[in-house]
Amino acid sequence: MRFPEDVPVLTDAVVTLRAHTTDDLDAVEAMCQDPEMQRWTTIPVPYLRENAVNYLAQIIPNGWRDGGIWTWAIEYDGRFAGTVDLHDGRGQGGEIGFSLAPWARGAGVMTRAVKLVVRHAFDELGWNRVIWRAFVGNWASRRVAWKSGFRGLVVVPGGGTARGVRMDEWVATIGLDDELEPQGNWWTVPELEDGGLRLRSFRPTDAPRVAEACNDERTQVWLAGLPSPYELSDAEGFIASRLDNLATGEGVSWAIADATTDQLLGCVSVFDLKNRMDKTVGEIGYWLHPDARGRKVMSTAVGMVIGHAFTPITDGGLGRRRLKLLAAEGNTASAHVAEVNGFTRVGIEREASRRRDGSYDNDLCFDLLRTEWPGA
Numbered sequence: 001m002r003f004p005e006d007v008p009v010l011t012d013a014v015v016t017l018r019a020h021t022t023d024d025l026d027a028v029e030a031m032c033q034d035p036e037m038q039r040w041t042t043i044p045v046p047y048l049r050e051n052a053v054n055y056l057a058q059i060i061p062n063g064w065r066d067g068g069i070w071t072w073a074i075e076y077d078g079r080f081a082g083t084v085d086l087h088d089g090r091g092q093g094g095e096i097g098f099s100l101a102p103w104a105r106g107a108g109v110m111t112r113a114v115k116l117v118v119r120h121a122f123d124e125l126g127w128n129r130v131i132w133r134a135f136v137g138n139w140a141s142r143r144v145a146w147k148s149g150f151r152g153l154v155v156v157p158g159g160g161t162a163r164g165v166r167m168d169e170w171v172a173t174i175g176l177d178d179e180l181e182p183q184g185n186w187w188t189v190p191e192l193e194d195g196g197l198r199l200r201s202f203r204p205t206d207a208p209r210v211a212e213a214c215n216d217e218r219t220q221v222w223l224a225g226l227p228s229p230y231e232l233s234d235a236e237g238f239i240a241s242r243l244d245n246l247a248t249g250e251g252v253s254w255a256i257a258d259a260t261t262d263q264l265l266g267c268v269s270v271f272d273l274k275n276r277m278d279k280t281v282g283e284i285g286y287w288l289h290p291d292a293r294g295r296k297v298m299s300t301a302v303g304m305v306i307g308h309a310f311t312p313i314t315d316g317g318l319g320r321r322r323l324k325l326l327a328a329e330g331n332t333a334s335a336h337v338a339e340v341n342g343f344t345r346v347g348i349e350r351e352a353s354r355r356r357d358g359s360y361d362n363d364l365c366f367d368l369l370r371t372e373w374p375g376a
């Protein structure tokens with residue numbers, strides 16, 4: 001192909017993809033100074049003007065001429081906003097890469113650009129699969145991939161390299177017959193306030209309180225699956241894994257905080273949201289820091305979460321039809337939280353929860369149907 005004459009212009013009326021020109025030099029150089037660019041891509045660091053010159057004069061034109069890398073400039077709001085490329089095209093498939101100048105982020109620009117390029121790969125290049133790869137932790141990129149319809153995400157430990165350093169990678173793909181639309185739910189954590197409590201996302205600074213709560217004697221008795229002792233690193237891991245829980249659609253966890261001081265009091269979760277048999281059910285689980293017990297904190301928090309769980313997905317809720325709650329027989333405080341929130345005790349799962357001494361507790365089973373919820 002000839003560069004730039006044969007570079008197809010792709011547009012959806014908001015975003016236009018075109019051949020790069022030498023006029024993009026300053027913008028390319030500026031974009032590559034951004035710490036996010038340097039952290040999540042493989043560009044040279046430090047990024048010098050000569051790198052940008054080489055990129056525009058050699059790498060991009062040669063990529064089109066040799067047919068190995070197809071790179072477009074993204075034009076948005078009347079100016080250069082970033083780049084998107086297809087590369088490693090072999091055997092009717094290949095990979096996508098992208099980056100955007102900081103000023104243009106968060107407006108859906110990259111999702112638009114990705115969809116244009118993926119359609120081009122399928123319709124014009126004859127590909128039947130496009131692969132997206134990102135270093136683990138690049139949530140903005142993961143969200144773009146999800147919004148564009150990439151699916152089947154896996155983690156490849158040490159799957160990529162940046163400037164000689166091995167990095168864990170996320171990989172997902174989209175196939176010729178797949179819709180370019182999100183697959184599954186990516187939940188959010190809405191902030192809920194009632195009764196002096198604020199239910200919010202966990203923050204890294206909550207870790208010491210999480211560790212205290214999960215090391216507490218009673219928590220350790222009733223949640224025997226928790227590490228023992230429960231280290232600060234366990235708490236940090238728990239907090240970090242909440243994002244993945246949301247992104248995969250598995251569940252939502254709220255930090256229960258004092259509405260005045262914002263101090264962490266406990267955790268309440270709705271989980272099992274991707275139940276294999278029924279995607280309209282969910283289970284509620286919780287734990288409380290010992291200094292927050294005995295003053296209805298968990299009863300209030302569970303009440304708030306029930307409302308969100310039963311709210312339709314189209315109204316920002318979790319769209320549940322039935323909620324389940326298990327409390328080990330003998331855990332009177334936990335059973336009480338279920339009862340005051342209108343759950344019905346429907347049975348006993350015998351020898352269902354393993355204790356630390358190797359014996360098993362019966363679990364009391366509670367459920368609540370949306371039709372029984374006063375807000376329905």
Ligand SMILES: CC(C)(COP(=O)(O)OP(=O)(O)OC[C@H]1O[C@@H](n2cnc3c(N)ncnc32)[C@H](O)[C@@H]1OP(=O)(O)O)[C@@H](O)C(=O)NCCC(=O)NCCS
Pocket residue numbers: 036037040041098099100101104105106107108109110111112133134135138139140141143144
């Ligand atoms: C990745 C990148 C291209 C995204 O561009 P963008 O135009 O902001 O993308 P979009 O607006 O289409 O979507 C970004 C989404 O990620 C979300 N997001 C951003 N940071 C996030 C975070 N830390 N956690 C969760 N979501 C995040 C945004 O809210 C947005 O979602 P929304 O539209 O539902 O609100 C841009 O951030 C970038 O250039 N980063 C540096 C280079 C890079 O990482 N390239 C990809 C390498 S694999």
